[in-house]
Amino acid sequence: MKTGTLKQVLLITDGCSNQGEDPIAMAALAKEQGVTVNVIGVMEQDVIDDQGLKEIESIAMAGGGVSQVVYTQQLSQTVQMVTRKAMTQTLQGVVNKELQQILGRAKTVEDLPPEQRGEIMEVVDELGETVELEVLILVDTSASMKHKLPTVKEALLDLSLSLNARSGENSFSVLVFPGKRGEADKLLDWTPKLESLTSVFPKLTTGGITPTGPALREAAASFRQKRSLRSLLSSDDEQSFEESV
Numbered sequence: 001m002k003t004g005t006l007k008q009v010l011l012i013t014d015g016c017s018n019q020g021e022d023p024i025a026m027a028a029l030a031k032e033q034g035v036t037v038n039v040i041g042v043m044e045q046d047v048i049d050d051q052g053l054k055e056i057e058s059i060a061m062a063g064g065g066v067s068q069v070v071y072t073q074q075l076s077q078t079v080q081m082v083t084r085k086a087m088t089q090t091l092q093g094v095v096n097k098e099l100q101q102i103l104g105r106a107k108t109v110e111d112l113p114p115e116q117r118g119e120i121m122e123v124v125d126e127l128g129e130t131v132e133l134e135v136l137i138l139v140d141t142s143a144s145m146k147h148k149l150p151t152v153k154e155a156l157l158d159l160s161l162s163l164n165a166r167s168g169e170n171s172f173s174v175l176v177f178p179g180k181r182g183e184a185d186k187l188l189d190w191t192p193k194l195e196s197l198t199s200v201f202p203k204l205t206t207g208g209i210t211p212t213g214p215a216l217r218e219a220a221a222s223f224r225q226k227r228s229l230r231s232l233l234s235s236d237d238e239q240s241f242e243e244s245v
Contacts (some may be wrong), residue, residue, distance in 0.1 A: 016210065038060060
């Protein structure tokens with residue numbers, strides 16, 4: 001079974017976008033391009049923003065991903081959980097497509113007898129450990145995130161340690177928004193080196209507006225740029241492209 005590379009955006013934000021395109025539409029666009037959008041909403045213990053909560057859930061739903069709202073002190077474990085859950089969800093979708101081709105359109109994992117379902121979920125778990133994973137971490141650094149950034153830094157370090165235990169290849173990139181010169185700034189270009197995540201921590205500062213939609217657009221484009229760069233470096237990719245034209 002060919003699963004390709006799992007591409008995920010992990011958006012960490014605390015509330016409503018207030019500039020640029022609709023982030024829900026941008027998440028849907030990313031999904032069309034094969035990129036899952038997961039959202040972690042970081043809230044203060046005593047502040048519940050209904051509009052922010054609705055946006056967080058809607059972005060993840062449009063992006064085919066997982067959403068989770070947490071209080072700041074729970075963020076670290078949640079980042080790992082959401083990343084893993086989204087991997088399983090995406091892989092289960094791949095398995096369901098395979099099943100439908102083999103058994104007919106109506107069949108999904110949930111339709112199988114318990115024993116067969118258990119066997120297939122074991123395969124999904126194994127794929128989750130071995131499949132190639134690309135994670136673009138998109139961090140809201142608007143003014144309201146100021147007191148939450150130390151926890152975000154800790155959470156990203158824990159995520160790198162967690163994914164380091166996988167046998168599959170990992171690749172990371174970090175974008176923050178708003179950017180100093182545009183809607184988003186790339187703090188870390190694509191790299192397999194998990195320890196590189198710690199190098200971006202001193203660069204995380206807060207201030208400004210929340211252009212979540214434009215930031216998601218740039219995040220999805222970053223995957224396409226990575227793929228096109230790889231094809232320029234690979235003669236095999238060039239050959240397969242020529243054969244498909």
